[in-house]
């Protein structure tokens with residue numbers, strides 16, 4: 250087998266110490282191979298040399314039957330003694346060029362990398378693949394380096410652009426988070442992982458066949474899927490304004506038809522008006538914050554909104570997002586006032602690497618803080634000044650960076666999927682005079698996302714093949730729909746004779762949201778694609 254024939258997609262790293270009681274190593278390994286493992290690394294940290302050699306030989310004999318290559322962790326002597334297909338080297342192991350000189354020329358050499366700089370060095374040393382991580386915390390190995398999350402993996406993948414060095418992500422990957430890892434780690438340049446390395450989800454399993462099969466099915470579905478964003482604009486014809494107007498109307502109809510549950514963890518300034526806005530649109534709000542209830546809730550919700558205007562429940566936010574990803578439902582993240590304190594900035598980064606947001610929404614000050622840009626300043630939860638000089642480029646870039654739909658609010662609103670950019674010019678100055686109008690936009694976006702994804706799920710046959718999508722339905726259009734719902738209802742409300750100022754405006758806005766129709770959206774929407 251030559252180097253180029255390796256399939257890195259489901260890379261098993263062994264560890265006999267992880268086997269559950271009464272499980273035999275070779276028996277577990279064979280079940281894992283049958284389940285779809287494509288590459289095996291023998292990792293033995295404590296056994297004597299003779300024993301490691303014996304395990305490695307037996308591993309190779311079994312893997313040969315399945316035409317699966319075997320890589321040895323660290324021990325070049327063992328690799329040489331049993332004719333391994335490759336070796337894997339850590340940052341403190343033998344340098345790649347020395348290993349290369351000692352090993353047969355067709356031996357694949359992999360290197361663990363924790364930073365983009367490590368990746369640069371690995372390329373220059375001539376590594377064939379890099380094991381990049383840690384993606385998340387793990388129990389199998391003391392993590393010496395900070396968890397980088399899928400976004401950090403994406404930064405390392407970008408360094409590999411233009412090379413044929415392969416990459417697998419490592420640490421804490423299991424069948425519940427593998428799609429998030431594969432999806433969220435695609436670099437802004439479109440560089441994706443060649444596979445994922447899995448340890449305990451397979452090795453510690455009572456049923457390694459089932460565990461490997463679950464992983465293998467999800468991975469294959471991901472690589473088969475042509476869609477790499479939460480919109481459908483890449484795989485089909487480019488968006489057109491008229492098409493968007495029709496599509497937002499049908500999402501509003503879906504919201505009313507399915508009345509999805511919209512789970513909202515939001516701030517205590519706007520909880521009540523957000524719940525009422527959700528009801529007015531025809532969906533059903535649930536404002537739940539306890540981490541203990543997130544696994545149950547995420548199974549039945551249509552979408553999740555995380556708005557951290559008054560952060561009191563970060564653990565609930567983490568759990569809610571993780572579980573919502575597992576159940577492949579949309580997550581709208583509204584990092585209210587993120588620039589105001591270091592705690593908010595750190596919390597936002599933590600949440601963005603713990604789960605994959607579907608829509609990231611904020612005003613200019615908030616999104617500038619997320620992007621580490623000093624172009625726009627904020628005062629608490631409010632954005633200062635005129636906003637970005639080139640909002641279209643800003644939202645497109647941020648969407649690519651975070652692999653999600655970005656909604657930038659302000660007098661004009663901007664929505665991007667990383668490719669298309671929509672400029673939305675509806676709204677009324679009274680929205681700027683009430684607190685939480687941006688928060689209500691977040692709620693409406695989450696409600697439209699719930700409508701779109703519930704309708705997409707209802708349209709799928711029960712036995713349809715897994716499509717590898719982290720979220721189903723067009724989230725670019727859903728995000729536009731949510732913004733339009735609030736801004737158009739605001740225009741109608743502000744024109745009413747009984748509205749005398751911000752105090753009478755808020756209830757009128759809720760009334761008009763309740764009366765809003767697909768036709769209102771289509772006839773009043775002021776959309777330009779730029």
Ligand SMILES: Nc1ncnc2c1ncn2[C@@H]1O[C@H](COP(=O)(O)OP(=O)(O)OP(=O)(O)O)[C@@H](O)[C@H]1O
Nearest residue numbers: 612658659660676677678680681684685686687688
């Ligand atoms: N002067 C205005 N004219 C038209 N629309 C406006 C105006 N001000 C705000 N809006 C609309 O109000 C919505 C909320 O946007 P904004 O950027 O004010 O949110 P925000 O700063 O996050 O608000 P908050 O912190 O109060 O929740 C947007 O959809 C925007 O279009």
Ligand SMILES: Cc1ncsc1CCO
Nearest residue numbers: 516518558559585630685
């Ligand atoms: C005023 C305020 N403070 C924290 S959240 C919030 C609501 C508007 O964003």
